Amino acid sequence: xxxxxxTPRYLIKTRGQQVTxxxxxxxxxxxxxxxxxxxxxxxxxxxxxxxxxxxxxGNFPGRFSGRxxxxxxxxxxxxTLELGDSALYLCASSFRDRVTGELFxxxxxxxxxx
Amino acid sequence: AQRVTQPEKxxxxxxxxxxxxxCNYSYSxxxxxxWYVQYSRQRLQLLLRHISRESIKGFTADLNKGETSFHLxxxxxxxxxxxxYYCALSGGLTGGGNKLTFGTGTQLKVEL
Numbered sequence: 001x002x003x004x005x006x007t008p009r010y011l012i013k014t015r016g017q018q019v020t021x022x023x024x025x026x027x028x029x030x031x032x033x034x035x036x037x038x039x040x041x042x043x044x045x046x047x048x049x050x051x052x053x054x055x056x057x058g059n060f061p062g063r064f065s066g067r068x069x070x071x072x073x074x075x076x077x078x079x080t081l082e083l084g085d086s087a088l089y090l091c092a093s094s095f096r097d098r099v100t101g102e103l104f105x106x107x108x109x110x111x112x113x114x
Numbered sequence: 115a116q117r118v119t120q121p122e123k124x125x126x127x128x129x130x131x132x133x134x135x136x137c138n139y140s141y142s143x144x145x146x147x148x149w150y151v152q153y154s155r156q157r158l159q160l161l162l163r164h165i166s167r168e169s170i171k172g173f174t175a176d177l178n179k180g181e182t183s184f185h186l187x188x189x190x191x192x193x194x195x196x197x198x199y200y201c202a203l204s205g206g207l208t209g210g211g212n213k214l215t216f217g218t219g220t221q222l223k224v225e226l
Contacts, residue, residue: 003157033212043200043216056213090158094212103150103212105158 002026004106006091012112018079021109025072025093031055032074033103034066037088046089049074078111086113116141118203120217127191128225135186135220137175137201145203147177147184148214152198161186161199171195191224198222 005024013019025032033056034046045058049068066076072093078085088110092103117140127133139145149161162170164177164184175186184201201217 031212033214035214035216042218043214045213045215048212050212058213092158092212102160102163103214107157 004091004093004104006089006106006109008109009107010110010112012114013081014114015081015083017081018077019081019111020075020077021089021091021111023074023076023091023093023106025074025091026095026104029093029095029104030072031094031096032068032072033092033094034074034076035090035092036060037090037108038086043090046076081113083113086111116145116203116205116215118201118215118217120199120201120220122220123218124221124223126223126225129193130190133186133188133191133195133222133224135199135201135222137184137186137217139182139184139201139203141182141203141205143205145205147175148202148204149173149175149184149186150200150202150216152200154197158200191222193224193226196222196224 007022031050033048036044046060047066048056052068063079068074088108090108091106094103119138121136147164150158151161152158173188175184177184198219198221200219202214204214
C-alpha cells in the first residue's frame with residue numbers, strides 16, 4: 001500500500017508570493033490533516049478535512065487555507081508569504097473518523113521563503 | 115486549551131539502561147494520549163496510544179490523570195531506540211476529528 005505522498009518535496013519562494021502544496025492520502029483514507037513544523041514552535045496543527053469538509057482549524061491566519069477533493073486528495077495554500085512561513089509542512093491521513101485511529105504522515109514539503 | 119509539555123529536549127542513556135521520556139499535559143476534558151516517533155530519515159509514525167494499553171518495541175506508557183502525565187518507559191534501552199519522540203494529545207471522543215496537539219519532542223540517544 002502506498003504511503004502518504006506530498007508534493008513538491010522542496011520549494012523556494014519569495015515574500016509576497018503564494019504557494020500550493022499537495023497531499024495524496026493512503027487509498028481509502030478519508031481524513032487529511034496538515035501540520036506546520038518549525039524548530040521554534042514544533043508541530044502545530046493547521047487544519048483537517050474529512051469527506052471534503054473542513055472539520056477542524058488551528059490558530060493560523062486566513063492566509064493559510066486548504067481544501068479536499070472527492071478522491072480525498074488535499075491541497076493547502078499559503079498566500080502573501082512571509083519569512084516566518086518557512087517550515088516543513090506535514091500531511092497526515094487517517095482511515096478512522098476519530099483520533100483513536102492512527103495518523104500516517106507524509107515526508108513533508110519543505111518551504112523556504114526568501 | 116490543550117497543551118503538551120516534554121521537559122527534556124535531549125535524553126542520553128547507555129544501552130541496557132532504563133528509559134523514561136516525560137510528558138505532561140493540560141486538558142480540561144478526557145484526553146486521548148499518543149506517543150509518536152521519528153527515526154532518522156523516516157516519517158513520523160505512531161508508537162503507541164494509551165487507549166490500547168499495549169507495549170510496542172518494549173515501550174509502555176501509562177496515563178496518570180491525577181498527575182496529568184503520560185510518560186514513556188522502557189526497561190532496557192537498545193541502540194535502535196535512538197530517535198525523536200513526540201507526545202501528543204487529542205480531545206478524544208468529544209473533541210472530534212484528528213486534531214493532535216504535540217509536545218516539542220525529546221531526542222533520545224542511546225549510547226553504547
